[in-house]
Amino acid sequence: MPTVHFTANLQRHVASPTIVVEGATVGEVLAAVFEQNPRLRGYVVDEQGAVRKHMNVFIDGVQLRDRAGTSDAVTPESEIYVIQALSGG
Amino acid sequence: MSDTLLVSTRKGLFEVRRHGSGWSVDRASFLGDNVTLALADVRDGSWYAALDHGHFGAKLHRSEDDGASWVEIGTPEYPPKPDDEDDVGADGRSIPWALKLIWSLAPGGADRPGELWAGTIPGGLFRSRDHGETWELIESLWRHPDRKRWFGGGADFPGIHSVLVDPRDSSRMLVAVSCGGVWETTDDGQTWTVRADGMRANFMPPEQAGDPVIQDPHRMVACPANFDQLWVQHHCGIWRSRDGARSWVEVEEAGPSTFGFAVAVHPKDGDTAYFVPGISDQLRVPEDGRVVVTRTHDGGRSFDVLRKGLPQEHAYDIVFRHALDIDQTGQRLALGSTTGNLWITEDAGDNFEQIRGHLPPIYAVHFVPLSPS
Numbered sequence: 001m002p003t004v005h006f007t008a009n010l011q012r013h014v015a016s017p018t019i020v021v022e023g024a025t026v027g028e029v030l031a032a033v034f035e036q037n038p039r040l041r042g043y044v045v046d047e048q049g050a051v052r053k054h055m056n057v058f059i060d061g062v063q064l065r066d067r068a069g070t071s072d073a074v075t076p077e078s079e080i081y082v083i084q085a086l087s088g089g
Numbered sequence: 090m091s092d093t094l095l096v097s098t099r100k101g102l103f104e105v106r107r108h109g110s111g112w113s114v115d116r117a118s119f120l121g122d123n124v125t126l127a128l129a130d131v132r133d134g135s136w137y138a139a140l141d142h143g144h145f146g147a148k149l150h151r152s153e154d155d156g157a158s159w160v161e162i163g164t165p166e167y168p169p170k171p172d173d174e175d176d177v178g179a180d181g182r183s184i185p186w187a188l189k190l191i192w193s194l195a196p197g198g199a200d201r202p203g204e205l206w207a208g209t210i211p212g213g214l215f216r217s218r219d220h221g222e223t224w225e226l227i228e229s230l231w232r233h234p235d236r237k238r239w240f241g242g243g244a245d246f247p248g249i250h251s252v253l254v255d256p257r258d259s260s261r262m263l264v265a266v267s268c269g270g271v272w273e274t275t276d277d278g279q280t281w282t283v284r285a286d287g288m289r290a291n292f293m294p295p296e297q298a299g300d301p302v303i304q305d306p307h308r309m310v311a312c313p314a315n316f317d318q319l320w321v322q323h324h325c326g327i328w329r330s331r332d333g334a335r336s337w338v339e340v341e342e343a344g345p346s347t348f349g350f351a352v353a354v355h356p357k358d359g360d361t362a363y364f365v366p367g368i369s370d371q372l373r374v375p376e377d378g379r380v381v382v383t384r385t386h387d388g389g390r391s392f393d394v395l396r397k398g399l400p401q402e403h404a405y406d407i408v409f410r411h412a413l414d415i416d417q418t419g420q421r422l423a424l425g426s427t428t429g430n431l432w433i434t435e436d437a438g439d440n441f442e443q444i445r446g447h448l449p450p451i452y453a454v455h456f457v458p459l460s461p462s
Contacts, residue, residue, distance in 0.1 A: 042145075047166035048187055052145065054143055084145075
């Protein structure tokens, strides 16, 4: 099953340990994560499920392409990183 | 008089309290995080803080113990946009159906404990009936055909920054929108009527300058003791209403200028109001580097320019729309600036004292109201 890692910067606001969940797309994987950790959802995606503007998702080193639909495919061996883009001051 | 002030800043929420010897910063909450607003609800003593994490979105927290601890509560959420709906603002930008910022928080009426209102960017008004745990979009305003004529001012998208609940009737409300005018409901949010007659938008072509739906009120306040007396600091000047927003009359002279963001009205005397002027839209600094507050006691016919205790050379502070507040007695006012300066007056503006000079940029100040009992 794919493994999902979350940026350490999220931990200040909501606990988000590395987790192994089922799913064939990024959207399915994240949905499985959020089922176990509902509060995390709003920190990673907006209310329509789109990845937040200043967040990034990498699947086996490749940046997520479908930010609105999160339909990018993952494999059972995938390593997924949910990290933040750099911005602000 | 209120002895506690909540100061929302780019880097945290600061509680400023009056002790025997004066005002001091007693506690910082959410240090390092962007706190855009705070509200102390006089009905039950709850405190609310709105955060904008940037990366992680806008969030709301509530405290039941005067800020000692905070719990994250529900966040207003927009519904999915129908696939066949084209939602493009008047400026041609596509309006996202997603929360960008919580831009105002207001308690519901005294007869509706736990009811809260949130005005947001990109233009949705939300109601909670359970102390902020869950929120519902007021669909009637969001789906009003004229909502699509709103557009962003300084922000990319339009937003509701002022929500006023009529203390005589909790089902009557006024909200102000940048840029979208002033809207009234008298039936608890079922229907809405634009109420910006008399305002003028000189940022529009002349034939559209009087269009009420595209006005840019920066901030709207109503006198609690006489709710029909309203003031607006508008992008293009100062307006007041004596008839509950049915008509607005411009105040053309107000000390150094009529440009600014914030306005405060005396809690009992609707003719007394305060402003913090910048030079102009094009030049958003105090005139001659001198921070002043302007005060009228006669409904805008004349203004005092108050400067005692405020910096009078090389000061470039701007006071944003939620960063001027007045307490329930009308004697104490606080203002906080983009430069991180915080001032309080205890004599209705005759003398100000600088409380702190190195706070993060200040977005909002709010006196914790004393309960009526």
